[in-house]
Structure formats: structure tokens, C-alpha cells
Amino acid sequence: MKAITMADVAEQAGVSKSTVSQFLNERFDYMGKETKVKIEKAIEELGYSPNIVARSLKQKSTMTIGVIVANILHVFSTQVIRAIEDYCNESNFHIIVCNADDDPTKEKRYIDMLRAKQVDGIIAFPTGGNAELYNKLIKANYPVVFMDRILTGVPVPTVMLDNNKASLIAVSQLVKDGYQRIGMIAPPLSSCVTSRVERIDGYKQALQKHGIPFNPDYLVSGEITDLEVKIHHMLTQAEPPEAIVALNDRVLFEILTYAKKQQLTIPKDLALIGIDDVSYASIYSPALTTIAQPAFQMGEKAAELLLSRIRNKSNEGILDVYRFEPNLIKRESC
Structure with a gap:
């Protein structure tokens, strides 16, 4: 035919x-x-x-970008993806979403696959293990934008939350509510995951600002599968924290699971604030106080930066870190 x-x-x-x-x-x-x-x-x-392939060859563009997320299970990741997709759709671009699971090997395979498919650019939550590869892409004038994480020595425009301020807001609210023994629970720490490092630094700085000595026993980090044991150890000390800041949404879920299992009443037995607003925060009983990231605006900004880079073929004026303001949503958990 x-x-x-x-x-x-x-x-x-x-x-x-x-x-x-x-x-x-x-x-x-x-x-x-x-x-x-x-x-x-x-x-x-x-x-x-x-004939999309023929048109792409003629225009030297596939009108497609790749998005490599660190962990698609995070609420923040899914909201950012949605915002990127919406923005790209309005510009007649398509997206391919890849989940790297914070694994540099998997991330590299996805970068290679996306390049083989000739996508016009990449937005990535970088693992930190492929700095050399990203620098090669930059040297080849290939458009890249980072989200949520800064890679030292890799000159790429990056979209970030003001993470120090997020922790400051959380600690300050707990102090305002009368708590002094304030802990933080976090996923595994890595210098590559900028947001985690900055939130912990912000937590320590906030304690100092309010004249509260930092207690290393009140700072716990570990794999999600290990957190129940670590939370139990933290909360069964002779003098446990009265309030906790959950560094992200998955940690918040683990704390709530532990509290239910141990029949702890929030906030009577344990006050709680989570960084990252979650869909169930307002309907949980009690409703959860959270620090929200403007995920949709951040995703839009990342897409805007990447498409600008694709169209202009230049990094001029966009080699910056774009910081967004966190927002306290006060509810009943503290």
C-alpha cells in the first residue's frame, strides 16, 4: 500500500x-x-x-526532552514532572521520564539512551556519580538543567528550594509552639544530594539562632527500610525529643507509621513538621503542619530554562542557581 x-x-x-x-x-x-x-x-x-523522523532530521530537533528523576516515589518529583510536561506541551515538546533510583550506573544508562534517541535536552536530578559525563555534554553544547541538586564543578543552571530557610521555618515554628527538644530525621546523607545537606545545615543553624544546643542524638539518618529501628532508638532515649522535623515526604510517612504502631498521639506525645507538603496532610488526623515547596513553579522554571537553552543554543545568562521560597502550612501536628 x-x-x-x-x-x-x-x-x-x-x-x-x-x-x-x-x-x-x-x-x-x-x-x-x-x-x-x-x-x-x-x-x-x-x-x-x-513522518516525525523525517521532520526531526530536517529540523535537527525531535521536539522531545528527557527528565531523569532521582526517585519517582517522592511527591516533589511527580509534581515537578507534571509541571515540566504541562510547560513542554504548550511549546509542542514531548517528555521521556526516567527513574534513576539515585543509582549513577542507571543514570548513565538513561543519559546514553536519551542521547541515542536524540532528545533535544535533559532535565536531571543528578546522582552525583556522573559529573564527568555531564561536563562532556556541556562541552558539546548539549542543553542540560539540574533540579534540586548542585554538582560542584559542573556549570549547569539549577533550580532549588531555599532549603536552609525551610529548616529555619520549621524549627522556628516549633520553638514558637513551646518546644525546645527538637530532632530531625533524614534519609541517607550524601554530599551529592544538596537538598538534604542544606536542610540539615539549616536545622543546626536554626537551633543555634534560637539558643538551643545541638544534640547529635536528635539527628537521625538512614535508609527508609532502617528508619523504624532508628526512630525507635531516638524516641526511647532517657530524654527524647519532643518534636521532630521530617526532612522529606518519605521520612514523614515512616514517622507516622511508627507513631501509629506505638500508639503515640500527635502532637501530645510528639509534635511533627514535614518538609514537603503531601496530599494527605490536610485530611490526616491531626492535620499535618508542612513546609511546602512550590514544585509546579520550580518545574516550570526548569522547563523554561531548558527550552530557552535549546532554542538559543547558548548558556549565556542561565548559568545560575534559581532559589524558590518555602511556604509554611500551619495545621494541627505541632
């Missing part, structure tokens, strides 16, 4: 091939309504489907 071409559509519609091309590329500035209707009708009657 003969493949239907653009020339066939032009003949059926009684217009030139260049007019059909303008229609397919949504360049309607000088195209009358009648012409558009004729082309639409011809496409429908012939069952024409544009």
Missing part, C-alpha cells in the same frame, strides 16, 4: 506543498480559514500521518 505523502495532501486540497508544510507546523499567520479546512479535510480523507 502506497504511503500517503505531503504532496498527496497538497494535491487533494488544491494547495501547494509548502502551504501544507506551514499548516503542519502551525504557521497560520497568512493562512485563510477556508485553506485550513481544506487541508484538514484532505488529511482526514487520505489518512495522512506526518
Whole structure:
């Protein structure tokens, strides 16, 4: 069966091939309504489907970007992905989402796969293990934007929360509510995961600001699978913390699970604030006080930076760290 071409559509519609091309590329500035209707009708009657591969080769663009997230289970990651997709859709770009599981080997495979598919650029939550590879991409003038994490020595525009301020807001609220023994629970610490390092630094600085000595027994970090044991050890000390800051949404879930299992009443037995707003925060009983990240605005900014880089073929003016303000949502858990 003969493949239907653009020339066939032009003949059926009684217009030139260049007019059909303008229609397919949504360049309607000088195209009358009648012409558009004729082309639409011809496409429908012939069952024409544009050759995306051929168009990509001609335009030297696939109109596709890759998004590599560290862990797709995080609420923040899914919200950022949605914002990126929305922004790209408005610009006729598509996205391919990859979940690296904070594994540099997996991240590298995804980078190689996305490059093989000739995507026009990448937004990544970098693991920290592929700095050399990212620098090679930059040297080749390939568009890259980082989200949530800074890689030292890799000059890439990066979108971040003001993580120090998020911890300061959390600790200050707990102090305002009358708590002095304040702990923090975190996932595994890594210098590559900038947000975790900054939130812990912010926690320590906030304690100092309020004249509260830092107690190393009140700072716990570990794999999610190990946190129940570590939380139990923290809360069964002779003088346990009265309040806890959960560094992210997955840690918050583990604390709530432990509290339910041990029949702890929040906030009577343990006050709680989580960094990252979660969908169930307002309907949990008691409703959970959280520090929200403006995830949708951050995702939009990352997409804006990447598409600007793709279109302009230049890093000029976008080699910065873009910080967003955290927002306290006061509820009943403290």
C-alpha cells in the first residue's frame, strides 16, 4: 500500500506543498480559514500521518526532552514532572521520564539512551556519580538543567528550594509552639544530594539562632527500610525529643507509621513538621503542619530554562542557581 505523502495532501486540497508544510507546523499567520479546512479535510480523507523522523532530521530537533528523576516515589518529583510536561506541551515538546533510583550506573544508562534517541535536552536530578559525563555534554553544547541538586564543578543552571530557610521555618515554628527538644530525621546523607545537606545545615543553624544546643542524638539518618529501628532508638532515649522535623515526604510517612504502631498521639506525645507538603496532610488526623515547596513553579522554571537553552543554543545568562521560597502550612501536628 502506497504511503500517503505531503504532496498527496497538497494535491487533494488544491494547495501547494509548502502551504501544507506551514499548516503542519502551525504557521497560520497568512493562512485563510477556508485553506485550513481544506487541508484538514484532505488529511482526514487520505489518512495522512506526518513522518516525525523525517521532520526531526530536517529540523535537527525531535521536539522531545528527557527528565531523569532521582526517585519517582517522592511527591516533589511527580509534581515537578507534571509541571515540566504541562510547560513542554504548550511549546509542542514531548517528555521521556526516567527513574534513576539515585543509582549513577542507571543514570548513565538513561543519559546514553536519551542521547541515542536524540532528545533535544535533559532535565536531571543528578546522582552525583556522573559529573564527568555531564561536563562532556556541556562541552558539546548539549542543553542540560539540574533540579534540586548542585554538582560542584559542573556549570549547569539549577533550580532549588531555599532549603536552609525551610529548616529555619520549621524549627522556628516549633520553638514558637513551646518546644525546645527538637530532632530531625533524614534519609541517607550524601554530599551529592544538596537538598538534604542544606536542610540539615539549616536545622543546626536554626537551633543555634534560637539558643538551643545541638544534640547529635536528635539527628537521625538512614535508609527508609532502617528508619523504624532508628526512630525507635531516638524516641526511647532517657530524654527524647519532643518534636521532630521530617526532612522529606518519605521520612514523614515512616514517622507516622511508627507513631501509629506505638500508639503515640500527635502532637501530645510528639509534635511533627514535614518538609514537603503531601496530599494527605490536610485530611490526616491531626492535620499535618508542612513546609511546602512550590514544585509546579520550580518545574516550570526548569522547563523554561531548558527550552530557552535549546532554542538559543547558548548558556549565556542561565548559568545560575534559581532559589524558590518555602511556604509554611500551619495545621494541627505541632
